[in-house]
Amino acid sequence: MTEALSINELEAELADRESRIALLRAEQVVLVQRAEWAQATQSDGSRSMEEWVQARLDVRPEVARDLVLASRRIARHRTISHRLADGRISFDRAIATLRYAEAGATPEQVDESFERDLGTVSRLKARQRRITTEDESSLFTDRYFVVQPSLDESTYRMWGQVPGAMGRTVEKAITQRADELRLIAESTGVSSTRGQRQADSLVAIARDSLDAEVHNRPDVPDGRASGGQVTVFVDASVRDAAETSAEIMYGPRVGPNTLEAMLCGGAAVNVVGLQDGVPVVTSRATRAIPRAIRDRVAHRDGGCTIDGCTSRYRLQPHHIVRVADGGTNDIDNLTxxxxxxxxxxIHGSGYQIDPESPPHRRRLLRCPLGNRGPPPRSHDPG
Ligand SMILES: [Zn+2]
Ligand SMILES: [Zn+2]
Structure with missing residues (x-):
């Protein structure tokens, strides 16, 4: 090939070599198949045929993978195997078409694909991908979801894997709720990330589920869903509000924000102050907001009082002066x-209600977390 060749001739020569490569690959495919039958992997402890081929031929993992795939599957697709054996299609095209066929393309679709460029065949294949019954049932069997608390239960991690249809249901529910939360946050100046909203959304969905369960039980009075009295131990020697930590009896350690949320939510909380581990002060259990007061506040406000908020979701009275700071169940202290x-x-991100804002158009102030008055001590609610 030393004489000057025209471009057409060069092209023909190149195509000819590619065709020869295809023929050689076709021969390799047959040899790989025989090696597998002979249980070649057992000779050197390779974990897979792909690994064995890769090590023997010193080729990229993709090439080994394609050779093994072809050795196992190409015989089922005659139009492809014949074309490869004749050198009419390149090895790469044989593999792309094989994947397309294996994904469920009909013989007619496979025939048509020989007219398309390789990139198109790969795209067609991605669209075609049909999950076999076997794949499907193992995807379903392998479904799992883990909710794992840290040792002191101050955080939870969650992860898992479910089949596509189940995943889409979960994703749709979470996204839909997160979108609602985004609208509320944006229209009232609360900053939040997408990840935060998705987490909030998951919790809201869980709350709905628990409440629905309670509403279906005639023995549980309305509104006192989370049930029972909670005893909380607070380290009374800690004077810095930011460091207040409390431990729920038989439950997780919680920080000052969660504690205030419990107190504000009117859960029957019994606060026990500890000095060096010894109980020193015990408050009376926080009284829940009386029904009559709740109703009056709800009637007076008619909805969320934050300026710009139109959400009707799970409306609740909140103590403007924190319960931990002596805020009472007085109607003027509730919104x-x-x-x-x-x-x-508010209880999660540390926003506070601007006391200067009008009662029905409350504005939120971004406050540095933790800088919120003295820690909860013995107090006399109501
Ligand atoms: Zn609101
Ligand atoms: Zn509150």
Whole structure:
């Protein structure tokens, strides 16, 4: 090939070599198949045929993978195997078409694909991918979801894997709720990330589920869903509000924000102050907001009082002066908030209600977390 060749001739020569490569690959495919039958992997402890081929031929993992795939499957697809054996298609095209066929393309679709460029065949294959019954049932069997608390239960990690259809259901529910939360946050100046909103959304969905369960039980009075009296131990020697930590009896350690949320939510909380581990002060159990007061506040406010918020979701009275700071159940100390503003923006993220803002158009102030008055000590609610 030393004489000058025209471009057409060069092209023909190149195509000819590619065709020869295809023929050689076709021969390799047959040899790989025989090696597998002979249980070649057992000779050197390779974990897979792909690994064995890769090591023997010193080729990239993709090439080994393609050779093994072809050795196992190409015989089922005659139009492809014949074309490869004749050198009419390149090895790469044989593999792309094989994958397309294996994904469920009909013989007619496979025939048509020989007219398309390789990139198109790969795209067609991605669209075609049909999950076999076998794949499907193992995907379903392998489904799992883990909710794992840290040792002191101050955080939880969650992860898992479910089949596509189940995953889409979960994703749709979470995204839909997160979108609602985004609208509330944006229209009232609360900053939040997408990840935070998705987490909030998951919790809101869980809350709904628990409440639905309670509402279906005639023995549980309305509104006192989370049930029972909670005893909380607080380290009375800690004077810095930011460091207040409390431990729920038989439960997780919680920080000052969660404690205040419990007190504000009117859960029957019994606060026990500890000095060096010894109980020194015990408050009376926090009285829940009386029904009549709740109703009056709800009627007065008619919805979430945060300026710009139209959410009606899980409206609850909130104590403007914190319960831990001596805030009472007096009607003037209560304002109605939706779940997002109450639990996410205020008790969760540390926003506070601007006391200067008008009662029905409350504004939120971004406050540095933790800088919120003295820690809860012995107090006399109501
Ligand atoms: Zn509150
Ligand atoms: Zn709101």
């Amino acid at each position: 109605t908030l939706c779940w997002y503003h109450h639990h996410v923006a």
